[in-house]
Amino acid sequence: MDRRTFLMAAGAGGAGLTLGAAPAASASAAVDPVRLRTWFRSTYRSIEAMTTGFGLTADKIDVSGSGRPEPSVQTSPTNIGCGLWATAAAGGLGVITRGEMERRLTRTVTAVERLERAHGFWFNWYDAHDGSVLTTWPATGETVRPFLSSVDNAWLVTGLRIAADAAPGLRPRVAKLLAGADWSYYYTPYDPADPVAGPGQLRGGFWPDKPGRGEPTGHHYGALNTEPRMASYLGIADGSLPADHYWHLFRTLLPGSGQEQEPEGSYVAMDGVRVWQGHYTYRGRAFVPTWGGSMFEALMVPLFVPEPEWSPGSWGVTHGRYVRGQIEHGLQEAGYGYWGFSPANIPEGGYREYGVDALGMQEDGYHSLGVVTPHASFLALPYARREAVANLNALAADFGAYDETYGFRDSVDVTTGRVSDFVLALDQGMIAAALAQQLRPGLLQRPFRTGGFAARVRPLLARERFSV
Template identity: 80%
Template sequence: MKRRTFLTAAVAGTAALGTATSVAPATAASQPRAASDPGLLRTWFEATYRSLTAMTTDLGLAADKIDVSGAGTPVPSPQTSPTNIGCGLWSTVAAAGLGVISPSVMHQRLERTLTAVEGLERAHGFWFNWYDPHDGSVLTSWPETGDPVRPFLSTVDNAWLVTGLRIAADADPELRPRIARLLADADWSYYYTPYDPADPVAGPGQLRGGFWPDKPGRGEPTGHHYGALNTEPRMASYLGIADGSLPAEHYWHLFRTLLPGMGQEQQPEGAYVTLDGVRVWQGHYTYRGRKLVPTWGGSMFEALMVPLFVPEPEWSPQSWGVTHQRYVRSQIEHGLIEEKYGYWGFSPASIPEGGYREYGVDAIGMQEDGYNSLGVVTPHASFLALPYAATDAMANLTALARDFGAYDDRYGFRDSVDTATGRVSDFVLALDQGMIAAAIAQQLHPGLLQRPFRTGGFRSRVRPLLGKEHFSL
């Protein structure tokens, strides 16, 4: 399950972008419009956190996934990533903040994970993309196939581990000095290609997808940069701008849409504006009469994972706040009206029959051959929608649980559901359960996981940028 390859493919003309039993279910739209029920959300959180606990090895690292289809205790998978580890950290903080575990248990679990993270091999201050969660060794062959794995330093995966570490430091003052020592080496300029006005393709002012560090010097970079603004890698951009390792102008060199005339899903409308001395194409797409800033592939987590932590809608209510709201409405209407699945919420997840792939709404992604929904609904996408459409999200999740058995009290929601066949994934994934845990925490205890992203460089450097943002919506 080599996830997140979906943002790494370079395409012609956009090198700088980066980039069971059949059932007849009632539609979610036809069900009573359930309110955001705190008791139900807490029950769902407790089950979700049990799954993350089950995924965590004796070493203290959250594995990539577990198979929850059997009656026995699931076995954590033999691989993990920095993202998975970060998910485990912030989910433990959320569990303590919601009173599911005690502060002492939180400290014990965070300290165990931190000790493991301190022992992981790194390069250039960053963590490799795949480790054995049982002993912490860097993976050089893929456990499921034996295929070789070339150790890689991923920009986006390191961003989510750093996010988890910052949340842990905020929640547990005793661990702050150790975490500070770790993060002192994580200099985001390692991934950055400065802007070159003479050659903005070679020098786009953006972050590389990552590096293979087995070559002399900085290592071998990916052939692409992360150029789309409304995608998950903007968390790395925010972290670097906040700590001063990236210039603030980097934010303005990211694409709201690709430029007019470049190959993309639709020709954008908008206008050029100058912000902080940078000429910015403030483009937008239109979907079902609704103007919005697209993602790269059209999936939910590209747009809505970051604001679980960085309060984009609050700091930029007329820009980020508007496009997030419209993005959610577009996903809802795609599932219920355009495709008439009866359910909605499309984001990369397990294939119900096995494997992994990207799901999304093609029309709200820039990639010409974008992600398709294919009738596969991913529960974590509905949880990401809670801040923007709580009633719709609760109704959709309740229907998935009722009509497909997509939820159980042991480990929460399964990773995906094929609404045409009724097949439910056998797996839960740390990434997706981590998003669910963070989304529920934000709904029940607003700001709980956002505290470290409201102070320091986030307040002094990132917030002013978002305040200047003015999408052409």
């Protein structure tokens, strides 16, 4: 059960294969746009296969059998957002016609309009085939307590904004959908007298079946370099969150706190906020850690928000070093011969967070365990293109991890040779966005380069001064 399923289901609680040689960054691994386009086409076919007649992209499909795979029952706001931006990318790249793109985006927006919401936001699990809110988990019958997740809603809002940009006829309908999505719902204002209770951060979410705002999660999203910062950016951009919220997020936990390593750095004043500009060091490189050490925590957001461009000396530096840490962990420290570690399907079944423990703040963070996740290499393309392509080629050639019809399987245990039977909408959505960025830079970033993003978010990133 993954961390988001756990939140929903738990209520308020919560044969060895010889390792291949390290893929070389050779000329043969140069980025071939024809190959990238082929990978995009197969990846998008998996999105098509996961999208139901109702118009929602389901959570996953099993691609191990013959014939067209059946989409899972469940879907989430993140999965729906992935389907929207993958379809916009397919239209922008000419993989489908503009008319077909608009038809598919309209069908999904129509489905989203029909979904039950609370406090302006979408629940975490729906039936992808009819849009009903799930109250029992399809595979187990386990009770699911409907939940409003800040990070998952951020990815649906991201997809809706991209859909409105790609198909201007949808803009009034998307604007109406987003009018009630006020990010202050998740925000706990900063209280200098009690910064633990009032940290100036976003809650993980709420169970809305209690009076008032509902029952909140016991945690806030405190780490800056994790995927929930997309919700922070969206709220700062639309004015529903104060700009200083950005400075109340942790680059590392404070010195003396329980965390993966004692950070180095210094305190600085930013817009009147005392900020600990801390960093970790891994294999001789200073960087800003994520929470658990996975690739998508660091690199999903810059698929859309151009952090390295707007903050080249800070975000641009730490992203590149983070990728280098993932590569060196897989090839040198662990000696797998392959690299790229991020939450994904367990090859034998189920879901787990994989990562590089040393790259995360959590004392017992995510571990690689020999499981390589192809979407992690796609996220690395802007920072290590040759290495990423070489790694993907090796996973395809050595394990059969690439399917010409549906793209890369979700994960590979490179110590046993076991390849996942599944592809997941989240991970295929990241692959589609990463490939779109390589093939047509900026295609999916247009909604995040103008308006409040240009006026409010970009100046924050320009002032960022990581101690790296």
